Amino acid sequence: MGLLFGLAAGLLLGVVLMAGWDYAMNRRSRLRIFKAMHIAVLGEIGQDELKKLCGDNYPLWLSFPTFERVRWLNKQLEKIWPYVAQAASDVIKASVEPVLEQYRPVGITSLKFSKLFLGNVAPQIEGIRIQRLKKGMITMDMEVRWGGDPSIILGVQTLVGANLPVQLKNLKFFATVRAYFKLAEDIPCIAGVAVALLAKPRPVIKYTLKVIGGSLSAAPGLSDMIEDLVETSVSDTLQWPHRIVVPIAPPPVDLSELELKLEGKVIVTIQRASGLKNLEIVGKSDPYVEVYIRVLFKFRTRTISNNLNPEWNETFELDVEDRETQNLILKVADEDVVTDKLLGVASYPLAKLRPDETVELTCPLLPSLDMENVKDKKDRGSIMISLKYHVYTKEEQVAAMEKEKALLEAREKAKEGLISGTMGAIGGVVGGAGKLVGAGAGMVGSGVGYGVGVVGSGVGFVGKAGKIMTKTVTGPFGSKKTRSPSHENGIPGAPATPGSPM
Numbered sequence: 001m002g003l004l005f006g007l008a009a010g011l012l013l014g015v016v017l018m019a020g021w022d023y024a025m026n027r028r029s030r031l032r033i034f035k036a037m038h039i040a041v042l043g044e045i046g047q048d049e050l051k052k053l054c055g056d057n058y059p060l061w062l063s064f065p066t067f068e069r070v071r072w073l074n075k076q077l078e079k080i081w082p083y084v085a086q087a088a089s090d091v092i093k094a095s096v097e098p099v100l101e102q103y104r105p106v107g108i109t110s111l112k113f114s115k116l117f118l119g120n121v122a123p124q125i126e127g128i129r130i131q132r133l134k135k136g137m138i139t140m141d142m143e144v145r146w147g148g149d150p151s152i153i154l155g156v157q158t159l160v161g162a163n164l165p166v167q168l169k170n171l172k173f174f175a176t177v178r179a180y181f182k183l184a185e186d187i188p189c190i191a192g193v194a195v196a197l198l199a200k201p202r203p204v205i206k207y208t209l210k211v212i213g214g215s216l217s218a219a220p221g222l223s224d225m226i227e228d229l230v231e232t233s234v235s236d237t238l239q240w241p242h243r244i245v246v247p248i249a250p251p252p253v254d255l256s257e258l259e260l261k262l263e264g265k266v267i268v269t270i271q272r273a274s275g276l277k278n279l280e281i282v283g284k285s286d287p288y289v290e291v292y293i294r295v296l297f298k299f300r301t302r303t304i305s306n307n308l309n310p311e312w313n314e315t316f317e318l319d320v321e322d323r324e325t326q327n328l329i330l331k332v333a334d335e336d337v338v339t340d341k342l343l344g345v346a347s348y349p350l351a352k353l354r355p356d357e358t359v360e361l362t363c364p365l366l367p368s369l370d371m372e373n374v375k376d377k378k379d380r381g382s383i384m385i386s387l388k389y390h391v392y393t394k395e396e397q398v399a400a401m402e403k404e405k406a407l408l409e410a411r412e413k414a415k416e417g418l419i420s421g422t423m424g425a426i427g428g429v430v431g432g433a434g435k436l437v438g439a440g441a442g443m444v445g446s447g448v449g450y451g452v453g454v455v456g457s458g459v460g461f462v463g464k465a466g467k468i469m470t471k472t473v474t475g476p477f478g479s480k481k482t483r484s485p486s487h488e489n490g491i492p493g494a495p496a497t498p499g500s501p502m
Contacts, residue, residue, distance in 0.1 A: 067127025067143055074124055081122035089116050095244050102408070103233045103296070105225060110157035114165055119149035123173075131178070137257075138181040141198070146173040153212065156222070165212040166226065175203035178240060180258055184249050194258040196243035197234070199325070205234065236295045241322030262400045264320050264391040266293070266328060266350065270301055272311040273332060273365075275381035279341045284308050285334040287343060289383070293318050293326050293350075297404075303335045308381075319400055323350045323389065330383055332365060344380035345369055353389040360386050 077084070093116050100111045123146035131139040152168040176198040184191040197203045209223050238244065245258045270289050279285050286305045289312065292298040297318065304310035320326060328350060332343040344365025353359065365380040392400060 067129045067141075070125055070128050073128075074122070077125070078122045082120065084122075085118040085120070089118050091246060092116065092118075095246070099233050099237050100229070102412075103229055103236070105229070108156060108158055108225075110155065111229075112155050113153070114155040115151055115153040117151045119151065121146075121148040123148065136183050138183065140179045140181070142177045142179065144173070144175060144177050147171075154226070156226075164222070166222070167210045167212055168207045169210055170206070170208045172206040173204065175205075176201060178243075180243070182255065182258055184253070186249065188248060191249045191253045192245060192247045192255040192258055194243040194245045194255075195238075196240040197238050198240050203234065203239070205230065232295050241325050242294075260321050262319050262321055262392060262397050262404070263323055264355070264389060265400070266318050266320055266353070267315065267388040267390065268318060268328065269315045269386040270312045270330070271384040271386065272309070272313070273381055273383040274309045275379065276308040276310075276332065276343050276365075277378075277380050278308055279334050279343065285341075285343060286336075287332055288335055290329075290331040290333065291316055291318070292329055293320065297407075319404065320350060320389070323353065326350050328387070329369070330363065330385070332381075332383060342367075344383075346383055348387070350389065353387060355389055355391050358386055358388045360384075 093113050097112055104111045123144050126143040126145055128143075129141050131141050148171060150168070150171055152171070154166045154168070156164045156166050158164070178196050178198055180194040182191045182193070183189060209226060211222075236242065241260055243258075243260060245255055247253055247255060268291055270291065273287065273289075276285060276287055284306045285308060286303050287307065287310050288303040289301045290298055291300075299316040299318070301312045301314045304312070318328070326349075328348045330346045330348075332345070334341045334343055345368065346363035346365055347369055348361065348363060362382050362384050364382050366374075367376055367380060368374050
């Protein structure tokens with residue numbers, strides 16, 4: 001009897017132990033699956049969502065780096081930089097000089113590098129991330145910071161014949177650089193690379209200017225002109241979607257996939273503005289509107305005098321290169337005799353537009369596109385516009401790109417013609433002054449004095465004209481009521497026509 005009882009009790013205890021073990025293992029498995037699911041969900045939560053979830057208990061040491069640190073790459077870059085610097089200097093000179101020439105103001109006849117060496121201090125790559133993988137392509141973003149010791153001298157030749165060597169010192173640079181690599185089957189396995197600067201975070205380029213053997217005060221407006229030239233050319237040619245394409249493989253090589261192409265056009269109708277700020281002491285402002293996507297291709301409405309609620313009803317067509325990243329810019333200004341004044345500016349992202357769909361908008365005017373450092377944030381009125389986006393067909397794209405190329409060529413030829421005419425006028429003034437000096441043979445002292453006076457007056461006039469032209473080209477709104485024909489239609493010497501590209 002005792003044996004049977006022991007067997008029954010042992011069997012029951014064994015069953016209970018096995019059932020308990022099975023329950024414990026199943027519960028442990030369910031808990032592990034449950035935790036794994038929660039960890040997977042947490043892995044998809046961004047930094048902002050996690051801060052909201054944790055509240056004040058968010059640990060300061062916790063971060064989500066999107067860029068991979070590459071200290072090993074910086075060490076290697078420091079070693080090879082003396083060799084890279086020379087090659088990079090040649091590439092930058094060949095790539096940037098045409099850009100400077102394209103954006104060169106009318107008041108300057110030549111703008112080239114007299115010396116360009118990137119120095120001995122290598123830039124620091126603070127992080128790298130692979131943005132996108134596509135067959136035959138690698139897209140890479142790099143955070144680059146550089147506080148080097150480059151030797152950069154710009155040769156600036158003015159209309160009056162003065163050749164000013166301008167040195168760029170204390171250069172500091174920070175930007176996120178996007179590089180597109182097109183792969184190839186043959187060594188070096190890379191056919192070419194397209195390089196651009198991302199708009200966010202905003203690129204930072206700081207430097208000081210110095211005229212070698214002189215002072216910038218001897219050339220009024222030169223410093224502002226160069227700073228504006230650098231900012232405009234960088235944002236309009238290097239900031240994404242614009243890029244510089246550098247071939248790496250030996251020719252022939254097809255890099256058309258890396259080049260920027262026109263996607264479509266935006267048809268903009270500027271209807272009216274209301275509640276504009278009055279900047280005049282006597283009377284009211286004389287407003288007009290500048291509209292553009294790229295600074296190189298600006299359009300301008302006619303000026304409406306003495307009106308704070310003007311109506312224009314003018315239509316423009318602007319080419320679009322990348323609808324996802326580009327913005328339409330509208331600047332309303334008060335036309336004045338000396339310098340035009342900004343009344344307000346508005347920006348609209350083209351990514352919000354749908355193809356062949358008309359949108360009516362009322363855009364509030366702001367004192368600046370960058371509102372971080374603006375103290376005066378009072379209402380400046382609004383502007384009413386309508387927008388329609390059209391996607392180019394293949395044939396329309398080719399025709400638009402040919403038209404853009406022809407416009408740039410015509411603008412460059414007209415600029416050269418204007419410079420030649422101005423130099424001829426200077427020569428005429430100086431020659432006339434020389435004749436006056438010669439004609440004063442009977443009264444040498446008086447004649448010479450008068451001749452020199454005319455020469456001085458003539459050069460002084462040209463200097464003032466050059467200064468005014470410099471302000472006109474480089475300032476955000478440098479137009480005047482008495483306009484030089486060089487600022488209409490984007491072609492110097494072309495007749496003034498409202499609604500034409502500037």
